[in-house]
Amino acid sequence: MSSSTAWWRLVAAREVTTRVRDKTFLISTAVLLLLVLGGIVVGTLVGGGPARYDVAVTEPSGARLAAVTEDQLRALPGEGDSIVEVTEVDQAAAARYAVDAEEVDAALLPTGDGFEIVGRDEVPGDLAAAAQSGLSLLALQENAQEAGTTVETLTAGSTLSQTTTAEGAVSADAAAGIAFVMALLFFVTAIGFGLAIAQSVVVEKENRIVEILAATVPLRALLWGKVLGNSLLALAQVLAVALAAVVGLLVLGAEGLDMIPAVGVAGLWFLAFVVGFLALASLWSVAGSLATRQEDLQSTTLPGQMLLLIPYLIAVTGSDRAIEISSFVPIASSMTMPARLVDGDVALWQPVVSLALSAAGAVLLIRLGARWYERSLLQTSRRTTYRELLRRQRTS
Secondary structure, eight states, rough: OOOOHHHHHHHHHHHHHHHHHHHHHHHHHHHHHHHHHHHHHHHHHHHSOOOOOEEEEESSSHHHHHHHHHHHHHTTTTTTTTTEEEOOOSSSHHHHHHTTTTTEEEEEEEEEEEEEOOOOOOOOHHHHHHHHHHHHHHHHHHHHHHTOOOOOHHHTOOOOOOOOTTTTTOOOHHHHHHHHHHHHHHHHHHHHHHHHHHEEEEEEEEHTTTHHHTTSHHHHHHHHHHHHHHHHHHHHHHHHHHHHHHHHHTTTTTHHHHHHHHHHHHHHHHHHHHHHHHHHHHHHHHHHOOOOOOOGGHHHHHHHHHHHHHHHHHHHHHHHHHHHHHTTTTTTTTHHHHHHHHTOOOOOOOHHHHHHHHHHHHHHHHHHHHHHHHHHHTSSSSOHHHHHHHHHHHHO
């Protein structure tokens, strides 16, 4: 083992042990895991699931309609345990009063040509749709009986089934949600660990520790140690979040199980997370080496933040064409390619080419970052600018 390899391994181990002992890091990681797990479970419970409606009726025909409405409501996705509770009253006025007093959610009142559903501020949309389907079914049964036939005969050949061409496809809303979470996860992780790298470098410069280290440790070994140590921690945090997401989906039962394959396919792309983060980590180290004090980081880290913010905005709000193009751009592809993989309409060669381009871009950025890092790290008297580094790059 060469001395340089031994040094960067030592620096990487120090970075890891220092961060895992940091209470702020541990607490923030725990909060992130709870937010992911809780967000999946609570979001599903709040956003959908079985409903319960109290409905006032004035006659037996209204009760029959309420029973059929419950059957129609339970046939909707995610509404299998929905309940329509019937409250019988004597008059339509009493039913309307119960609705206005919020004693019931709605009332089913007979009219000359059917029924009227009454709500207070508004009628629940799914309840109204189920009641309409139920009323149509009851009317069809009565008319079929009068005509001396059956509902099955009248409706023969009218069954409409649903399927998708992509195996294991998820809904558009679920796909958009998964893509958003993955883009946000990369953005937050890269920003958090990137700032930690820059801050670690500038602290060593402020305390003049870097001058002592530079006399013993090769500067590139110091850079590789910081980059690799923080990259390992970032990857471990991402894997922990992914595990929490899978646990959350398992808690949801069948609905969550349907989304796990899509999450897994897109999650495989986070192998490219390491490539993208390595490229960014070297630039974050440069941002720290340019500064001479903590206050300088606001300006020196701005380019790195923009390299993350622009692709993030494209991944979240960009058009399909913009997402497709950016999925082949290094760093940006770490956020936009998962969105395409979740949809399932991506040829195999595309993620392979994207990963190859990301690796090539990472190699170039790492080599450039290492050179800039060496040129600016020992400059402690004043803050170096990116313009100076570019000028030195051209003249060298």
